[in-house]
Amino acid sequence: MSIHMKEKISSFQETNKNRGRLLVSCPDQPGIVSAISKLFFSFNANIIESSQYSTNPEGGTFFIRIEFECPSLEEKIKAMEEQFTLIGEKFSMEWNLIQVHKIKKAAIFVSKELHCLLELLWEWQSGDLLADVALVISNHEEARGVVEALDIPFYHIPANKDIRKQVEEQQLQLLKDFNIDIIILARYMQILTPEFVEAHPNKIINIHHSFLPAFIGAKPYERAYDRGVKIIGATSHYVTNDLDEGPIIEQDIARVGHHDNVDRLKKIGASIERSVLARAVKWHLEDRIIVHKNKTIVF
Incomplete structure (x- = not known):
């Protein structure tokens, strides 16, 4: 990581050393918010932001995200x-209490198409994507120059279905060595095994080159062109063992017409893909997402 990025992260950590976040999901019933508020008050914590939602006040599931400021949080967090x-x-409750200054470590997986990777790196350089981009893993060499120019470790691990097990063993070891919190598939064109996915539940974010569930699989833009579609889009989701069917985080679309050929559709699609993926990653890093069954609550 460059000195410039280290300084940005250090400044963020100092500013947010007493900032925390709480994510909760539980059966809805009276008294939940009151109990949480009283607990925060007992630690002299001030609630800065609070968002909540219930699927049904009678027998439903309740969700809440709270951001708070607490003097000497590091000393109080265990209690x-x-x-x-x-x-x-x-x-x-299912709950997670997070210290904001503990920056999440990210690994980015990429293949030959670099538009999503470049968007993430630009957001990271500008300080709008607060993460420690610890490494980039690719089954091709195209991204090496861009990545190493930013002092980010780059690992070229050729991959195909015949050697997938050996490849994932190397990848999993790297993720363990770097203590990775989030894996971003920035157009990584390899299918992950169930073992890999199960090792990182709700921590692998993918970008799919269609507005799911349309045109799942190979050559989506060619098939969309042949079908004469009027909108194209992209979907970012958490990876599960059901291919391209994990909990959806973010989607977007653009209108197209008869004058747009396949190449034009791909350019429009690439623009949507990179912005949708960047938003999904930011929301994950900001602890704005709660996964509920095969859906997400995004605060």
Whole structure:
């Protein structure tokens, strides 16, 4: 990582050393918000932002995301977690308490097409994508120059279906060595095995070159052109073992017409892909997503 990026991250960490986030999902019932608020008050924590949603106030599921400021949070976090454990048991909560200054470590996987990778790196350089981009892994060499110019480690690991197991063993070891929190598939054109996916539940974000579920699979733009579509789009989602059917995080579309040939569709599609993926990654890094069954709640 460059000195410039290290300084940006260091400044962010200092500014947010007392900032925390809480994500909760649980069966809806009276008293949840009151219990959480009283706990924060007992630690002299001030709630900065709060968003909540219920699928149904009677028998539904309740979700909440809270951002808060707490003096000397590092010293209080363990005791706060112990108290939340008690509340969690009372309300049958799934919860996650996060310290904002602990920047997430990201690994980016890419193949030959670089538009999504370049968008992520630009957002990262500008300080709008707050992560420690620890490494880039690719089954091709096209991205090496761009990545190494930013002092990010680049690993070229050729891959195909015949050697997938050996390739993933190398990849998984790298992810472990770098202590990775999030994996971003920036047009990585290889299918991941169930073992790989299960090792990182809701931590692998993919970009799909269509507005799901249309035109799943190979040559989507050619098929869309042949079909005479009037809109094209892109979908970012968490990876599951059901190919391209994981929880959707973000989608977008653009209108096209009869004058747009396949090459033009690909250019329009690439623009949508990179912006949709960048937004999905940002929301994950900002702890704005709760996965519920095969859907997402995005605050």
